[in-house]
Amino acid sequence: EPILPSSANLFIFLMAPVITFTLSLVAWAVIPFDYGMVLSDLNVGILYLFAISSLGVYGIIMAGWSSNPKYAFSGALRSAAQMVSYEVSIGLIIITVLICVGSCNFSEIVIAQKQIWFGIPLFPVLIMFFISRLAETNRAPFDLPEAEAELVA
Template sequence: MTQFFIDLGMDAGWAAFVAAISGILLIALPLMLAVAMIIYVDRKVWAAINLRRGPNVVGPFGLLQSFADGLKVFLQETIIPSGANKGIFLLAPIITFTVALLAWAVIPFDAGVVLADINVGLLYILAISSLSVYGVTMSGWASNSKYPFFSAMRAAAQMISYEVSIGFILVCVVLYAGTFNLSDIVEGQRGHGFGIVNGYWFNLLLFPMWVVFFISSLAETQRVPFDLTEAESELVAGYQTEYSSMSFALFWLGEYANILLMCSLNTLLFFGGWLPPLNIDLIPWFDIPGIVWFLLKTFFFFFMFSWVMATVPRYRYDQLMRLGWKVFLPMSLIFVVLTSGWLMFTRYGGAA
């Protein structure tokens, strides 16, 4: 893209700057549109499973409902509680929203279609996702209300707990791929299953890790059955209870951007990213652009997120923490040992 602007007559420095801004906008603007539309899809899936109609009034088939909701929130008054810490109160949703967007910088949508194709992309995602805890904690503390504070503490403990098991799951993927670069991880899945299946999910050692990763994704994004941060039987709502207008909308947008991020990571790490499901030429898989495969797989995982939300009852908080620390953490550690041992004796011939 930089070369394109240089060809237009720009100075090399300005061309690089404009190319970077253009790349950011090419990711951020479609992502915001996608967030608006998946909220609509989310509500439609819930409605269908519960035999209801869902949004169907604003626009054809209710497609403009999310935009109407956004306009309503935009026109509302921003209310700041008198006892709140005003600076931190306003900063928290900005941090949550910004961090949710930053992680998308290293997500490859197709071969070479990535804003920053860095060698430590997976470590970057882990580092950025851990920062989201700060926005949640700040919002609960700055509200100066006990229920948002309780919710923020729950959310922080929940996110940290499941990030530990997610980290060990990613170690298993990195051991097989031999790299932290997300594009190379996707290419490492080409024909991984008997030269036919594109994806690590076909691997008997990595398939259980995908199951744990998917469930941990639900917990990391506070989705049902792990939405204990908004358990109305114990709390008023969540850590954003005292927020209104666009500050509340930033939390909402950040939450769904994180959900899409986890769906895309399921796609990239276990289901071949932009690669077609099968690595055979008998079917014209490769005539379909890679970004189409990536979006279809990501949407499939989002549908699974919505399906779980509409059908699975909420856990108790002690069950949530027990699952993370006493089941997923030991299990992921065991599979790190099994995976490394298997690779040592198969790929490296048992060499120390």
């Protein structure tokens, strides 16, 4: 049973999750599943993935704005600001891997890790990547957009 806010802009409110879900599925097109088993083997696969993941912010903004309460839009803006701010650090972290490999192609990145997984020599970078990913996906302790303490008080 769909629960819709009475003051919501229904078309945008219903399209926001569809857009976000579609973008997350389209992002999988460049991820190799096995050797030679990839939907689209782009030479700029990393840049494609960054572009698609950056567009996911629009779904969050659309959902917050279309529901019309000011607190929903405030939470959407907080979430979008947090996602955009941590994309910069994730981009810089990924550049270290690209420098080690010398390519933006995901298949070549996988092949370059045949001898040793990059998580071992680049362990500090792996920790920074993990923390940045937690922050971008709004997981604890970076779940500020939910504002639980403000809602309780």
